[in-house]
Amino acid sequence: MVKLGIVYNNFLSPQFAGGGSVHAYEVVTRLRKTFDIVYYPSSPVFIWSKDVLERRAKDLERQGIKVAPDFYTLLDDMEKYRLTGVKRFLYADRIAKEVSEKYTVDVDFLYEPDHTSFDIFYLGRKAKFGLTIHEPLFYANSIRYLRRLMKFYGINLSTGRGFYTRFLYNTLYAKPKYTRLLKEYKPTFIASVSKGSLEESGLQGEVIVPGNAFDPELLKYRNRGKEEYVVFWSRLNNDKGIHEIPDIMKIIYSKLGRKIKLVVMGKFFDKYNERRFWSKVKKYDLDVEYLGFVERKRLNEVVSKAKLLIYPTHVDGFSLAVLEALALGTPVVAYGIPAIRSVYSGLEAVKIVEEFDKESMALESKKIISMNEREIEDMMNNETLLSFLRLHSSWDNVAESVRKIILKYM
Template structure:
């Protein structure tokens, strides 16, 4: 059974979801029964000649994206001619899967593979069945920003919901695989289409565990996309509570999505006079050395389906304080080194963070067993492919 994968690699963005797509692609592209193709969104980015595209083309060639497609992108071939190559390549496949949440990608992939079974790998909910959940996630920060973000999110959710209902009704999409129950339940897709949660559905880079430090230093870390949905505006408020009792420092890592958000954050740090230091975007060994030497990762996120921030912190030997949201509860409920408090309870997350900072902490043996299952991207890739093929065999 040959499989065509339409994968969104991010290209101009860097998130945990895109990292997963990249790592899975690297493994599956080596197989004779898999063909890896860039998503429609990626093709549009390439053809619009965004800055730094040439290096991304090389990266995708190294990943194992189908060579003729990479050549066509490099030559600046028109989209219509590239899609002709897609159709030719996909003729030998018996099933296809999309690694993107976009309804546009479903329609595009369906036009390529026509009546062959089509799967979608889900990492976040594409829309919401309950606007209360959407409000909790998006209504963050100063009132004008919060109102705008929530309003735009509602419109996008309704648009995607309408489009998804259409593609499901027209049988363009046959089933879904997901990193957790959370995306399918928050969207209501569990009542619309067959799905399966793959296990393991995520992994960390194995070298991270080798960076664990036995000599912890008196600081905390916060690293993620620096957006309100991930709790960036709550960090100064949490740290005000911590600093009222001890002058611990927290290092913040990542990229802000806008200069406005950065300005709001930095003004809050100055106004509250807290020991918060922003060190910009770091990755790889440089980032994980900071995490491994820190006593705790603080992660007040409202928006996750399977947090790589938490997984990578544990791999680095550092416990995590976080909110008890659906996905974190589902994935990490039995992990003692993930300390969860009620969402938006600034006092509780500050208090539990302070307790971790004030003591010597050792990663629990059961945490290491949890990590062992999730220490190989090869296993994640194989779990995806097995689920796709198993679903296809039932159609």
């Protein structure tokens, strides 16, 4: 059987590491049917304790994913690789090199399923390799990126996490670093869960279709009726447009000629974001119910009964929130950033407007809110959408797309 080396860190994370890690786990566990898998934990794992890493590694091996024996040797000397804070940022490249040198690579091909470290490039000196990105690896057009950041972050120099930190990271660190690595250690392929992330990075590559999947259990919540509210759930930060939502709701009120409740779920990024959001809610006298972080069953129920998911996102590589809303039978209005357009354009149930166009987002929202239940059900059950959902309702389909890409370049 062909040997496939997996280079990654978040398989060993003791906490939820986001949608990219879900994709990576679901795909890799299915690739075992075709390949003899050997897992090479990458350097960022060393932020965790030795006990945690050993336990997580043994758990993976019990699931049939072999961990490279060299990793257990690295654990005996892990303190010199265990960097946090600013040091982790400054020396990530050097640590990736050192850790990569310690591994003996005996596989036919190396693959990184959710690029989160530099290790894949340095290990790539020992075997052919490919990688998948979920969000842009970097932003190729720095000036356009700066203008967008200033618009959705606002010009506030007091937060410590403003537009300037993101811009400087991209311009002075990510863009030159990855440009150099891609030139010196050229991968045989770069894949992405959407065409949009490749476009933003200015890279050529393969698009994984489907790029992600949802739990088919979500389909059981469809067609159970709608209630008079709209919903938003995600990370509650600038990237997802949290501060634009009150502005959009205010315009919706004026177009409807009445109030409609907004239900918000998720955790606020920081106190500044939270204060700013609630200040606008109070100023506009909006009807908002905040549920915080809710468990999965409750989230499914709330989203499925909403008339609409309002989603003014600025940063996404695919958007599982949009996919899951569609699976739950709820239409979406979203900003047309490249990832959203490349995955969801052509679906009647996803109304796409230009980024930052709050007026158009409110207008499209008003149209859907004004529909009756039968009209919404008809829209959510047309054959184009149902075919899209069938394709995205199984991780087997995602893994098969990845398998074909790997074999194509191997």
